Amino acid sequence: MDADTGRRRLPRPRLRGATWREALARKQSRLVAEFLRRNASSKQADARGETASRDPNIEVEIQANLSHDLLYQIFMLLPAESLFRLQFVCKQWFGVINSSVFVSSHARKSETVLVSQQMAFWPRGCVGMPKAYFHFLSLDGLRSSFVESSVDDLGSVRASYDGLILGFNSRRKRLVLMNPITGKYVDLPLAVSCHHLCESFGIAFCSEAKTYKVVHLFREVLGGVGCEILSVETRKWRRIEEPLELVRIRQNPVSVGGSLHWLGARRGRDCFVSLDVCDEKFVTKQLPVKRAWGDRLVEIAGGLGFVSRAEVNALEVWILSELGGECWIKRCRIDLRVDFVHCVPVCSRRDGKEIVLECVKGRLCVYDFGREELRLVSSGSSDGCGGDGGGEEPWFGKINRRYIPHWNTLVSCGDQSVIT
Numbered sequence: 001m002d003a004d005t006g007r008r009r010l011p012r013p014r015l016r017g018a019t020w021r022e023a024l025a026r027k028q029s030r031l032v033a034e035f036l037r038r039n040a041s042s043k044q045a046d047a048r049g050e051t052a053s054r055d056p057n058i059e060v061e062i063q064a065n066l067s068h069d070l071l072y073q074i075f076m077l078l079p080a081e082s083l084f085r086l087q088f089v090c091k092q093w094f095g096v097i098n099s100s101v102f103v104s105s106h107a108r109k110s111e112t113v114l115v116s117q118q119m120a121f122w123p124r125g126c127v128g129m130p131k132a133y134f135h136f137l138s139l140d141g142l143r144s145s146f147v148e149s150s151v152d153d154l155g156s157v158r159a160s161y162d163g164l165i166l167g168f169n170s171r172r173k174r175l176v177l178m179n180p181i182t183g184k185y186v187d188l189p190l191a192v193s194c195h196h197l198c199e200s201f202g203i204a205f206c207s208e209a210k211t212y213k214v215v216h217l218f219r220e221v222l223g224g225v226g227c228e229i230l231s232v233e234t235r236k237w238r239r240i241e242e243p244l245e246l247v248r249i250r251q252n253p254v255s256v257g258g259s260l261h262w263l264g265a266r267r268g269r270d271c272f273v274s275l276d277v278c279d280e281k282f283v284t285k286q287l288p289v290k291r292a293w294g295d296r297l298v299e300i301a302g303g304l305g306f307v308s309r310a311e312v313n314a315l316e317v318w319i320l321s322e323l324g325g326e327c328w329i330k331r332c333r334i335d336l337r338v339d340f341v342h343c344v345p346v347c348s349r350r351d352g353k354e355i356v357l358e359c360v361k362g363r364l365c366v367y368d369f370g371r372e373e374l375r376l377v378s379s380g381s382s383d384g385c386g387g388d389g390g391g392e393e394p395w396f397g398k399i400n401r402r403y404i405p406h407w408n409t410l411v412s413c414g415d416q417s418v419i420t
Helices: 020-049 056-065 068-076 080-086 091-097 100-109 398-402
Strands: 112-116 120-122 131-137 144-148 154-161 164-169 174-178 185-188 199-206 211-219 225-231 236-240 254-256 259-263 271-276 281-286 296-300 303-311 314-320 328-335 344-348 354-358 364-368 373-378 403-407
Touching: 020 120, 020 131, 020 144, 068 091, 068 100, 080 091, 091 100, 112 154, 112 344, 131 154, 154 199, 154 403, 164 199, 174 211, 199 254, 199 259, 254 296, 254 303, 259 296, 296 344, 303 328, 344 403, 398 403
Parallel strands: none
Antiparallel strands: 112 131, 112 403, 120 131, 131 144, 154 164, 164 174, 174 185, 199 211, 211 225, 225 236, 254 259, 259 271, 271 281, 296 303, 303 314, 314 328, 344 354, 354 364, 364 373
């Protein structure tokens, strides 16, 4: 029993054999090879299917008859990856796709995916360094997709927000804020050097300064928690002198409404800590219940949610009514089947209608708030990083620990309007 909460502690399944990082690297290498092979076969099939008898005048006439409003509505239905290629068809399409209004509107409708915090690598022929790829997982069956990084030597992903990714350039020892779809990026100076297990990065948009800010929490030499904030506009770090003993830094913060949110440390199990990037001040607030193992803060439909374990076989989902307040509203209780008992929240869908949970052995299930039903979407045995029948041990907690929620958008670092 947990002495503080009176709730039973769940056993933590352990990884046997290879480490998480080594196992993930092997699986990513296999998956990226399969992905590139499929893409090459698809391109060859498309090339064979093209006919020389196509009349180019018909295409020109069709394009000329499409109004701006019609193109806008069609493009809103397409993913960011397709839009990035379509923008080069003609000047009209380029203008529609790159307009600030369209970029913002499309970003608000983009679906949530998961991006690996560890880059995938594939050899660049016989010479040169391997190519780095971003590894994405869909929430429907954990299907893998890869996007080649426009920055060489990008070793890891530290944070994600609004379609932007904060990565670490291992060769140049610098941070990189980039959009993996468009390839646009800005170099940022490295923050306080620290072991990756003793630090936390987050990104949020400052509506007052109209720029993105990067927040870095780290473990001080003497044992305390330090904080520094960088404005992407000035690209300079500023130290925040505040006592942060209650912040649990070995976690990815949740970015909602211009603020970053962390769960409290061991001594602050009944609270969470928020940082507004506009006034750059920390505030400690109460959770609806004391935190137990596996509890998480989650972004739900643009608001802050908290998923707690009410009992061994039940979860409760709470929503913070106002980001500036401390009033929590209990949205629902999720009764878990026996085979779903050992689960942890991963993220929610963009519209907030479903929440994604990870179970033992990499199985992914989704709870539908409207239908009040829990369904399995991935058995963890294919496509993603679960057991693949190759003799490797599946990992528990690999998705929520090794992947972070991400939206694929066309947003660039210089955009001056908030998306969420």
